Amino acid sequence: MPILNDFRPVAFQVLWFLTGLALGCFLISVAKTSPFPDDPEVQAKASRFLSTKDQVDAMFFGSSRIFRGISPEVFDDQMKSHGRSMTSFNFGFRGMLAHETNAMIETIVEQKPERLKWAFIELRHWGPDLADENRYTARSIFWHNPQETFSVLKSVRLKPFPFARGVNAKGITKVLKTFLWEMKKRAFVAKLSGTHLFHLGAKYANVGLIHSLFAASELSFSEGQALIDHQGFVSLDTAILLDPSYGDRREQFQENLEGYRRSVDSLRKTNKGDRTYGIPKNYNLDALRRQIQRLRFAGVTPVFVIPPLQKPAFFLLDLAKEEDGTILFNFNDPDAYPDLYEIENRFDADHLNQEGAEKFSGALADRFAEYLSSLSDPD
Amino acid sequence: MLFTDPVFLVFFFLIFFGYWGLRSNHPRKVLLLIGSYVFYGAWDYRFLGLIVASTLIDFVVGRILRFDGAARRRRVWLILSLVSNLGILGFFKYFNFFIDSGVGLLGFFGFEQNPRSLSIILPVGISFFTFQSMSYTIDVYRRRIKPISSPVDFALFVSFFPQLVAGPIVRASEFLPQLTETKVFKTVAxxxxxxxxxxxxxxxxxxxxxxxxxxxxxxxxxxxxxxxxxxxxxxxxxxxxxxxxxxxxxxxxxxxxxxxxxxxxxxxxxxxxxxxxxxxxxxxxxxxxxxxxxxxxxxxxxxxxxxxxxxxxxxxxxxxxxxxxxxxxxxxxxxxxxxxxxxxxxxxxxxxxxxxxxxxxxxxxxxxxxxxxxxxxxxxxxxxxxxxxxxxxxxxxxxxxxxxxxxxxxxxxxxxxxxxxxxxxxxxxxxxxxxxxxxxxxxxxxxxxxxxxxxxxxxxxxxxxxxxxxx
Structure with missing residues (x-):
């Protein structure tokens, strides 16, 4: 067949294909206009941040607990009342993973914001899991730079295998079960690693770069202006007005208040116990150190925050303890911060409402002002 | 597993190289059949049973129709196949629809009913493979094609992964003859x-x-x-x-x-x-x-x-x-x-x-x-x-x-x-x-x-x- 004749040698053709692909990807990447992922929420916050980047002193990074929980306006006012003038910006996003936070901070630092001195970061585990709905999204592709991808690949090998081994079997059954278990394990590791490697590939292939081709992104996003107006913060009380689907979460919470109270009581008791996780997994520690070093190198001091959760955070506390000089503000304590656990201050079991967010922001500012005073106080 | 999904690329490369690496036709077909079941099972392995059931019913009915010449009995076997296939399709796809519509109709005439509706998951591509499988039995019944003797060939006809979940709906007369030829890569455009x-x-x-x-x-x-x-x-x-x-x-x-x-x-x-x-x-x-x-x-x-x-x-x-x-x-x-x-x-x-x-x-x-x-x-x-x-x-x-x-x-x-x-x-x-x-x-x-x-x-x-x- 003449068509196939010029497909030999195949390697030669593959090389030409890869050359075209690489050249195409390079040319397209040159046309990239924003360093941030093409996600409507990120773009709205990034556009506001980039227009005022040289006025920002502090930024908040983390998941929806930070995004929906810290109002920069309240934080700034409270800092002012302590005699410290600051401008802050909330750069938290729904479901933001620790690796994503790293990549986001990296991009922020690359913009060289003149006054940025403090980065408030929600302390979270570093791990390889990606929820199905977050696979191949603009955000998950964005954070898969080589550094984060290789770090996450390391964590894949250390992740506990989520299937039972079945050691009770005997003889040939045991051999067979062990063989199947090993196969399953390898398939599991290969699949998870492959997913992350494909993300890395997708990043350099510019996947999703022209997503807004049909003006799709702004069509599906109604919170944009509110995020711009409030320094990256929109409480869930406001979000529900723009997107009624948030109502389900609140309803579920209201229907199970007793369950919520029980978990807060349990947290209260557990927090008083002397439980420890010991030395956290090395990759978590490596990732934390890398994050701290990178920020310090850029002249930014990281301040870690554990927001008011419903479950104990010993692992995170131990993690922070491992690294000398880590600044950590732990709000995961119903005794120390009872307001933040009051039902009238919660939107749902995991998130604060507008009032709760204002209280959390005020409390964070108080802790931070206290910390700054301790720096200037020689005692 | 979607065609646009990177996992499909890996899956297809494995199948492609495995397929052309084999020399004879039968192991290639077995590989394609296994690959097709893996492809379908990637959505929900529990529904593989449906494809297998549909395949078995029509294969067996096809074989029986070959040896049974009596018109009445042939018709009975055909009806059995149709009822089985449409029964599977009807249950998984239309059960709640007919219940809800029936209740609505009764309500219209003043008979209020509160029946339980089942939470049935619709198996992906069920309409496609059921129609394809049924067409074989009908064609055999109409004596348009001869019933096939290889269960592997028939199973592959029903479950061939490129068209399994969204067609095109392939006729047995178009596909089964292709299974008898040993493919040569040189002819691939x-x-x-x-x-x-x-x-x-x-x-x-x-x-x-x-x-x-x-x-x-x-x-x-x-x-x-x-x-x-x-x-x-x-x-x-x-x-x-x-x-x-x-x-x-x-x-x-x-x-x-x-x-x-x-x-x-x-x-x-x-x-x-x-x-x-x-x-x-x-x-x-x-x-x-x-x-x-x-x-x-x-x-x-x-x-x-x-x-x-x-x-x-x-x-x-x-x-x-x-x-x-x-x-x-x-x-x-x-x-x-x-x-x-x-x-x-x-x-x-x-x-x-x-x-x-x-x-x-x-x-x-x-x-x-x-x-x-x-x-x-x-x-x-x-x-x-x-x-x-x-x-x-x-x-x-x-x-x-x-x-x-x-x-x-x-x-x-x-x-x-x-x-x-x-x-x-x-x-x-x-x-x-x-x-x-x-x-x-x-x-x-x-x-x-x-x-x-x-x-x-x-x-x-x-x-x-x-x-x-x-x-």
Whole structure:
């Protein structure tokens, strides 16, 4: 067949294909206009941040607990009342993973914001899991730079295998079960690693770069202006007005208040116990150190925050303890911060409402002002 | 596992190299069968039992029909096969629909009922493989084909992964003979298939998936939008569903082609049809052909009085609509197409024109093509809407031009239809594969690499399943 004749040698053709692909990807990447992922929420916050980047002193990074929980306006006012003038910006996003936070901070630092001195970061585990709905999204592709991808690949090998081994079997059954278990394990590791490697590939292939081709992104996003107006913060009380689907979460919470109270009581008791996780997994520690070093190198001091959760955070506390000089503000304590656990201050079991967010922001500012005073106080 | 999913790429490479690495035909078919079951099981392995059950029933009935010559007993075996297949389909796809409709009807007459509805998951592609499997038994019963003796061949016919979940619906007479030949890689038209796959990928990932957000937004709350936005959304949906489905078909044909198999053409530029009859000769050809051969003709087809022909046409289209999904919207969608087909038949009879004579002439062609497309879009409104009420809200904008919502998605977006339409028209007149074959090998590979880079940048992030998977 003449068509196939010029497909030999195949390697030669593959090389030409890869050359075209690489050249195409390079040319397209040159046309990239924003360093941030093409996600409507990120773009709205990034556009506001980039227009005022040289006025920002502090930024908040983390998941929806930070995004929906810290109002920069309240934080700034409270800092002012302590005699410290600051401008802050909330750069938290729904479901933001620790690796994503790293990549986001990296991009922020690359913009060289003149006054940025403090980065408030929600302390979270570093791990390889990606929820199905977050696979191949603009955000998950964005954070898969080589550094984060290789770090996450390391964590894949250390992740506990989520299937039972079945050691009770005997003889040939045991051999067979062990063989199947090993196969399953390898398939599991290969699949998870492959997913992350494909993300890395997708990043350099510019996947999703022209997503807004049909003006799709702004069509599906109604919170944009509110995020711009409030320094990256929109409480869930406001979000529900723009997107009624948030109502389900609140309803579920209201229907199970007793369950919520029980978990807060349990947290209260557990927090008083002397439980420890010991030395956290090395990759978590490596990732934390890398994050701290990178920020310090850029002249930014990281301040870690554990927001008011419903479950104990010993692992995170131990993690922070491992690294000398880590600044950590732990709000995961119903005794120390009872307001933040009051039902009238919660939107749902995991998130604060507008009032709760204002209280959390005020409390964070108080802790931070206290910390700054301790720096200037020689005692 | 979607064709646009990176995991599919890994899966296909494994199958491709494993398949061509084997020398004889039988192990290759076994590999394809295992691969097909893995492909289907990746969605939900529990439903593999359904494919196996459907395969076993029709294989066994086929074998029995071979040896049983008695007409009455043959009919009984055929009915057994049909009842089993349609029973599986009916339970998984239509059980709740019929219960809810029955309760609604009883409620209408004042008998309030509160039956339990079951939470049944719809197995992906069930309508496709059930129809395919059934067609074999009917063809054997009608003595159009000889029953097959190899269970592996038959199982592969039912579950061949490139077309398993969204067609094209392949006839046994088209596919089974292909299983007897040992494929030779030299006969695979690599360039043609690479281009076909890329074109399918562009249709699905770059066009359909990028249009989806605008369509979803307007169809979810049409009362919020103005007439212009509704027009844009409906035209976008017409483009989305065509690109989504024909894109899948292109990729399916290309994937099968890389393994040496030929699947039938499923689309022939349907939006350039000059009348509704022609539209159905160009849209989802494998389904319309199936409905014609196994339902319309079984009902009597064109035989009998005009009333009976119209009745047969309407029943076929109503059931064709129901095939798409368990909802009255689909039934009405089928009914509207049935009505248009009957009207077109009547019109041709009344005018005494032959189809060919009518279709001649430039202005007439443009007008009739536009009118046909407009009617098809009206039908798409029902097809896509979540309820008949929502469809009614959309008709206010699309048919009556009187939608007065305050939101807009920008009427200017309608301009996207021009490059899409022109490219589509050009592709009906010019074959990129023919041009590609004339290029030197290195240049083709280099340009293909550039093309893939451009396509990757245009695809939206996130995974979006094919629309026809739900059917």
């Amino acid at each position: 690599v360039r043609r298939l690479l281009l076909l796959f890329l074109i399918g990928f562009i249709k699905k990932a770059c066009i359909a998936d990028n249009l989806a957000p605008a369509v979803d937004r307007v169809f979810s709350s049409p009362l919020d939008f103005d007439t212009g936005s509704i027009w844009v959304a409906v035209l976008f949906y017409a483009t989305q569903i065509y690109c989504d489905f024909s894109g899948y078909t292109d990729m399916a044909i290309a994937t099968a082609g890389f393994l040496g198999y030929e699947l039938p053409v499923n689309f022939r530029a349907p939006y350039f049809a000059r009348n509704i009859t022609e539209f159905w000769q160009r849209w989802h050809i494998s389904l319309s052909g199936w409905l014609r051969d196994y339902l319309y003709i079984s009902l009597g087809g064109n035989r009998g009085s005009r009333f009976f022909v119209a009745r047969n046409l309407m029943i076929t289209m109503l059931l064709g609509g129901l095939w798409h999904g368990a909802s009255w919207n689909f039934v009405i969608w089928g009914g509207l197409h049935g009505f248009a087909l009957i009207a077109h038949k009547k019109w041709l009879q009344a005018r005494g024109h032959s189809f060919a004579r009518f279709s001649a002439g430039g202005v007439r062609t443009v007008l009739s093509t536009g009118l046909t497309f407009y009617w098809v879009c009206i039908c798409w409104v029902l097809f896509r809407s979540e309820s008949i009420d929502v469809a009614g809200d959309l008709f206010r904008g699309f048919v009556l031009f009187s939608a007065n919502g305050s939101e807009t998605i920008g009427f200017g977006n309608i301009l996207w239809m021009i490059p899409i339409g022109v490219t589509h028209w050009l592709l009906t007149r010019w074959s990129p594969a023919d041009a590609a074959e004339r290029l030197p090998g290195w240049l083709f590979s280099f340009l293909y690499g550039l093309g893939v880079a451009a396509v990757l940048a245009c695809i939206p992030t996130g995974t979006k399943p094919f629309i026809y998977f739900q059917f």
